[in-house]
Amino acid sequence: MSATANDVHPLKSTAIERQSLASAVADKLREKIIRGELHEGEQLRQDAIAAEFQVSRIPVREALRHLEAEGLITIVANRGAVVSALSPEEIGEMFEIRAVLECHVLRQAIPNLTKEDFRKAEEVLRRYEQVVEEDSDISSWGTWNWNFHSTLYAPANRPVLLNLLRTLNNNCDRYTRLHLLFTRDLHRAGRAHRVLLDACKTRQPDVASQELWKHIMEAGEYLRDFIKSRRDKQ
C-alpha cells in the first residue's frame, strides 16, 4: 500500500531479518516522525540523513520514497522532502477512515475473541495505564494504544486490513501525541478502553462498535479543531 502496506511483515520470529539499508533507514525515520522528533513541516535533507546513518544518499532516497507512499512525508520534485503537515480537514478524514474500518474489523473480531485474547488485552491495558500513570514518556503511548486495539482486532483474521490500519494509526498518532502534550488528557482514552473491552467481553458488537466510533471520532474532531485553531493563531 502499500497505500496499503507496511514493510514490517508478520514475521516468524525465527527468520533472520536481513533488511537492506534502505529499509533500515525508512524504519528509523518512520519512528522519528511518529515519536515527534521530527515535527511536521520539517525539511529532510538527504545529505544530513545520509551522514547521520553513515550511508550514501541512495538508500536514503529509497527510504524517503517509501515514507512518501505511507503518507508520512511529502516529496516535491527538486525541492526535497518535508514531514507531511496535514490540513485539519485531512486529519479529520484520517480519523474518520479509521473509525469506519476499525468498527468493521472489531465487529468481525468479537465472535472470535477468546479468553486468552481478553487476558492479553487486560495485560496490555495495564501497561498502558502504567505508562500513563508514570507520565514519563508520551512517545511510547502510541505503541501501547495500538497494541491494545490490535489485540482486539487480530482475531478478525484480516491481515491486509490490519496492516492498513497500522499505517493509518502511525499517521494519526503524531497528532494525537501533540494533543496529549497540550491537554494531558490521557485518562479519558483509558476509560474508553475499559468500556470497549467490557463490551467485547459481553459480546455486544453494537455497543462495542458504537463506543469505538465515539472514541475515534471524538479524538479526530477534537484534533481537527485543535490544529485548526493552533494554525490560525500563527
Add this chain to the structure above:
Amino acid sequence: MSATANDVHPLKSTAIERQSLASAVADKLREKIIRGELHEGEQLRQDAIAAEFQVSRIPVREALRHLEAEGLITIVANRGAVVSALSPEEIGEMFEIRAVLECHVLRQAIPNLTKEDFRKAEEVLRRYEQVVEEDSDISSWGTWNWNFHSTLYAPANRPVLLNLLRTLNNNCDRYTRLHLLFTRDLHRAGRAHRVLLDACKTRQPDVASQELWKHIMEAGEYLRDFIKSRRDKQ
C-alpha cells in the same frame, strides 16, 4: 500507502507537471501492471526496466519502492521484485475494505450530489457501456468503472479517502480484469451501476449503500473463489 497514497495529485490542470524519472517510471509500471501486461508473479528485472525506459537503475529502484508501498509489487531483499500475487483471502479482504469504505463515502456523497453530477455519471456510464458493447478493450474497463464510481463519491468531499480508494481499486482491478476475461460477464456490472445511479438520484442512501455493498462483495467473493479454484488446478 501508504498505505495510502497515490502520487498523482488532484493537480490543477494548469500546473506544469515536471515529474522526476522515478515518478514517470512508477506511473508507466503501474499502468502496465493494472492493464495486465505484467501478470502476477512476474519478475521485474531492474536492468530490463532501465533499458526499456532508457534510464539508469536508480530511478527504477525508487519507482519499485513506491509501487511496493502501493501493494502492487513485492520486493524481497537481494532477490528483486515480482508483481504481487495476492492470495484468495487477501483478494477477498481488498474487496471487503473497498465495500466498507465505498459504502460510507457514498452515504456522505448522496446529499451533496447535484444535477451536474448525475449528468456526468450518465455520460460516463454511457461510455462505459459503449466500451463493453464494443467488447474491444477490456484493459480500459477499469478506468471507466473507476470514473463512474468516483463521480458519485467526489461530492462527499473526502480527498484522502478517495485517494486511498483509487489505490485499492488499482489493486483490485487487475483481478477483476482476469475474471472478465474468462466469464465475459460485463453486463451484470453495468446493470448494477444503473440501479446504483437510480438510488442516488432518488436520494435513498440505504438502498444505494446496500446495492453498492452487494455489487462489490459479490465481485470479491466470486473472484476469491475463482482465483482459489484456478490455483488449485495448477
Add this chain to the structure above:
DNA sequence: GCGGGGAAAAGTGTATACAAAAAACCTCCC
C-alpha cells in the same frame, strides 16, 4: 544417473561522481 560442490553468471545493493535545478547571496542600478 544423480546429488554435491564450486566456479561463473546474473542480479541486486550501495558508494562515488557528476549534472541540473533551486535557493541564497551579492552587486549594481534606479
Add this chain to the structure above:
DNA sequence: GGGAGGTTTTTTGTATACACTTTTCCCCGC
C-alpha cells in the same frame, strides 16, 4: 532603500562503477 539580474552555493536527480548475494551450470565422485 529596494529591486533586477546575475553569480555562487546548496541540494536534489541520475549515471556509472563496484561489492555482495543469489542463481545457474558444469564437473566430478559415487
